[in-house]
Amino acid sequence: xxxxxxxxxxxxxxxxxxxxxxxxxxxxxxxxxxxxxxxxxxxxxxxxxxxxxxxxxxxxxxxxxxxxxxxxxxxxxxxxxxxxxxxxxxxxxxxxxxxxxxxxxxxxxxxxxxxxxxxxxxxxxxxxxxxxxxxxxxxxxxxxxxxxxxxxxxxxxxxxxxxxxxxxxxxxxxxxxxxxxxxxxxxxxxxxxxxxxxxxxxxxxxxxxxxxxxxxxxxxxxxxxxxxxxxxxxxxxxxxxxxxxxxxxxxxxxxxxxxxxxxxxxxxxxxxxxxxxxxxxxxxxxxxxxxxxxxxxxxxxxxxxxxxxxxxxxxxxxxxxxxxxxxxxxxxxxxxxxxxxxxxxxxxxxxxxxxxxxxxxxxxxxxxxxxxxxxxxxxxxxxxxxxxxxxxxxxxxxxxxxxxxxxxxxxxxxxxxxxxxxxxxxxxxxxxxxxxxxxxxxxxxxxxxxxxxxxxxxxxxxxxxxxxxxxxxxxxxxxxxxxxx
Numbered sequence: 001x002x003x004x005x006x007x008x009x010x011x012x013x014x015x016x017x018x019x020x021x022x023x024x025x026x027x028x029x030x031x032x033x034x035x036x037x038x039x040x041x042x043x044x045x046x047x048x049x050x051x052x053x054x055x056x057x058x059x060x061x062x063x064x065x066x067x068x069x070x071x072x073x074x075x076x077x078x079x080x081x082x083x084x085x086x087x088x089x090x091x092x093x094x095x096x097x098x099x100x101x102x103x104x105x106x107x108x109x110x111x112x113x114x115x116x117x118x119x120x121x122x123x124x125x126x127x128x129x130x131x132x133x134x135x136x137x138x139x140x141x142x143x144x145x146x147x148x149x150x151x152x153x154x155x156x157x158x159x160x161x162x163x164x165x166x167x168x169x170x171x172x173x174x175x176x177x178x179x180x181x182x183x184x185x186x187x188x189x190x191x192x193x194x195x196x197x198x199x200x201x202x203x204x205x206x207x208x209x210x211x212x213x214x215x216x217x218x219x220x221x222x223x224x225x226x227x228x229x230x231x232x233x234x235x236x237x238x239x240x241x242x243x244x245x246x247x248x249x250x251x252x253x254x255x256x257x258x259x260x261x262x263x264x265x266x267x268x269x270x271x272x273x274x275x276x277x278x279x280x281x282x283x284x285x286x287x288x289x290x291x292x293x294x295x296x297x298x299x300x301x302x303x304x305x306x307x308x309x310x311x312x313x314x315x316x317x318x319x320x321x322x323x324x325x326x327x328x329x330x331x332x333x334x335x336x337x338x339x340x341x342x343x344x345x346x347x348x349x350x351x352x353x354x355x356x357x358x359x360x361x362x363x364x365x366x367x368x369x370x371x372x373x374x375x376x377x378x379x380x381x382x383x384x385x386x387x388x389x390x391x392x393x394x395x396x397x398x399x400x401x402x403x404x405x406x407x408x409x410x411x412x413x414x415x416x417x418x419x420x421x422x423x424x425x426x427x428x429x430x431x432x433x434x435x436x437x438x439x440x441x442x443x444x445x446x447x448x449x450x451x452x453x454x455x456x457x458x459x460x461x462x463x464x465x466x467x468x469x470x471x472x473x474x475x476x477x478x479x480x481x482x483x484x485x
Contacts, residue, residue, distance in 0.1 A: 009140045011064040011414040014482045015178060017429050024417075025425040027175055031060060032419065034171055038164050039224040040478065044421070048219065056161060056224075057477035059461045060417040060427075061176075062169045062185060063434045065481035066138060069146045070186070070457075073136055073438045076342060077454035079335045080134050080151060081442040086329040087320070088128065088153075088304075088311040089446040091119060093328065097319045098310065100350055101374060105402035107280045108313060108374045110289060115306045118296045124260035126445040129201040129271065129303040131156055131194050132312075133437045133458075136342065137411040147344040147409045149435060150372075153304050153312030154278045158478065159190035159439055160228030162458035165480040184483045186457070190439045193455020195232040197441035200451055201271045201301045202240065204443070210270035211241040213262075213300070217276045218246050226275055243267060247282060251291035262298035269300040278309070313374045318346040318404040345407035349391075349400040358405045362391040370406045383408070383467040411435075413464045418477050431464040434479060457481070 018024070035041060035055035042056045043049070087093060094115070102109040133156035136146040166185050173181050202212055212233065220226060230242045243264055245253070254264045262269040272295055276282045283289055296306050310316070319325055321343045326336045347358035362369055366387035373380050382390045387405075394400040411433040418430055437458040443450045461479040 009410065009412050011412045011484065013415045014061050014064060014173075014181065015176065017415050017417075019176070019417075021426055023176070024427075027172060028060065028417070028419060028425050028427065030175060031058070031168070031172055034168060038168070039228060040161050040164055040168065041224050043221045043223055045221055048221070053224070054421040055419075057418065057420040058168070059432065059477050059479035060172060060419055062165075062173075062480050062482035063414055063416060063432060063459065063461050064484045065434060065436060065459070066144050067483035067485060069136075069138055069144065070436065070481055070483055072342075073134070073146055073436060074454055074457070076338050077132075077134060077438045077440040078452050079330065079338060081130065081132060081440040081452050081454075082335075082449065083320070083326065083329045083339065084132060084151060084153060084308070084311050085128075085130065085442050085444055085449060085452075087316060088130075088307040090328070091307075093319075094307065094310055094316070097316050098313065100398075100401035101313070101315045103401070104398045105374050108310075108315075108402070110283070111306065111310055114289065114292055114296060115310055117293055118306055121297065123297055123305075124299040125301055127201070127204060127301050127443060127450070128305040128308055128445070129197060129301050130308055130440070130442040131197055131273075131303055132440045132442065134440070135435055135437045137409040137433070137435050139344070139409045140412045141410050144412055146342055146436070148342045149409065150314065150317060151312060152437075153308045155275045156437075156439065157222060157225055157275070158437070158458045158460075159194050159456060160225040160232075161478060162480065163188050163191035163228070163456065165459075165478065169480055169482075181482070186481065186483060188456050188458075188480065190456025190458065191228055191232050192236075193441060193453070194439060195229055195236055197443065197451070197455070198229070198233060198271055198273060198303070199237055199240075200441075201303065201443055202237075204450070205270035205299075205301055207268060207270060208239065210268040211243045211264075212271045212273060213264060213269045214242060214244045215250070215272060215274045215276050216244050216246060217282065218248070220275075229273075241267070243269075247277060247288040247291045248284070250295065251287040254291065254294060256294060256298055260297060260299045262295060262300045269298070271301045271303060272298075273303045274309075314372045314404045315348075315374060318348055318406075321346040344409060347405040349403050349405060351398075351401065355401070359391055359395050359400070362387050362405055363395075366391075368408055370408050372404050372406055374402060381467065416461075418461070418463065420477065432461050433464045434459050434461040434481075435476075436481065
């Protein structure tokens with residue numbers, strides 16, 4: 001890469017680096033303690049103990065992000081919320097999108113079976129709650145314009161911890177003597193915004209004695225982020241009760257009464273908030289699937305309902321990028337243009353002319369693409385030379401239709417310090433790239449939208465040479481944007 005091209009792909013770090021050894025050692029120690037004392041923490045996957053936390057990986061100094069593109073992502077979120085809402089309420093579109101995928105991807109097929117069962121038998125609750133997160137990278141090959149990586153419709157995490165980060169950044173920058181820079185740190189009220197959405201749904205349900213049910217994993221590593229939601233809900237509405245259950249526990253203890261009210265341990269459920277249920281390991285047997293059906297049939301407001309869950313699949317994302325697709329869901333042309341502006345190239349691997357062309361592109365230039373399956377939770381995508389190997393293996397098999405091909409986004413690189421549990425107090429300066437997530441809340445049914453807003457953001461940052469960047473998956477670090485012109 002020429003020096004000119006390298007400069008084009010690089011953002012200057014917020015502070016002159018490296019920080020001198022003595023100052024660095026002291027600020028790293030303080031920052032770790034600040035993180036632990038303010039809940040920027042997780043349970044360890046390697047030495048798991050319910051009674052112990054370790055700080056979540058974080059970036060010491062906030063990472064630069066273009067102010068104009070940050071604002072664009074904020075402004076477009078209500079349009080994306082609206083688009084996803086109408087996609088979720090269009091059975092013909094979902095069927096056409098997913099017909100090949102469900103035949104070869106067992107997990108998506110199981111979700112779709114739940115959906116078809118609910119369409120046939122009906123649900124007692126027409127209202128859905130969406131707590132969405134749209135993820136972006138600035139694309140250095142396009143003047144650092146944001147491109148959407150994906151949109152998450154289930155268990156959109158890290159609003160709780162990310163809401164702590166402006167305070168964390170202010171502390172670190174102040175300690176390092178850079179008070180002049182605090183004005184470029186945007187406020188972040190993601191936690192409050194999502195919890196207000198949950199509360200709005202709870203009030204719509206209409207029973208002040210009904211509970212909010214969190215569906216959680218058997219073992220929860222990302223406990224602080226989840227508990228922040230619980231504690232914020234109780235702060236906002238002290239009378240509210242939160243119940244936590246696994247899908248297995250729902251299968252054992254939950255019932256529907258004659259009015260389709262969901263009853264768990266004798267308590268009526270108003271809202272179901274899924275923080276689990278998005279990957280196959282959450283359904284170890286058939287009874288967990290029965291539990292999902294039971295909840296979908298119930299009067300409780302689901303976050304997400306099964307149709308919202310399916311609307312968040314990668315295949316739907318790819319079909320929405322096709323010519324003429326957005327116009328089905330967004331009536332104003334300016335909204336269509338705004339969404340097209342953030343889409344990157346997305347290609348099906350179906351057995352047709354377009355799919356065959358995409359297969360050939362992947363074989364010819366694998367470094368230009370990311371191969372994505374229908375999964376949430378990080379760690380599932382295929383990059384680089386492995387794209388060619390994966391496509392070669394499945395190019396003649398039906399399996400390929402369960403994947404999509406996406407243009408690889410090349411974000412600008414910046415320099416900074418990534419602080420992980422067990423790292424030395426004097427870490428090295430490393431090259432980093434960031435992914436911005438914008439949170440949205442939407443409530444409505446197939447006829448109308450009751451509430452629709454953008455509520456906050458998060459930033460995940462990873463080593464520039466790493467492919468995946470999920471914090472919960474152990475590959476990225478929490479961060480927040482420092483807005484630059």
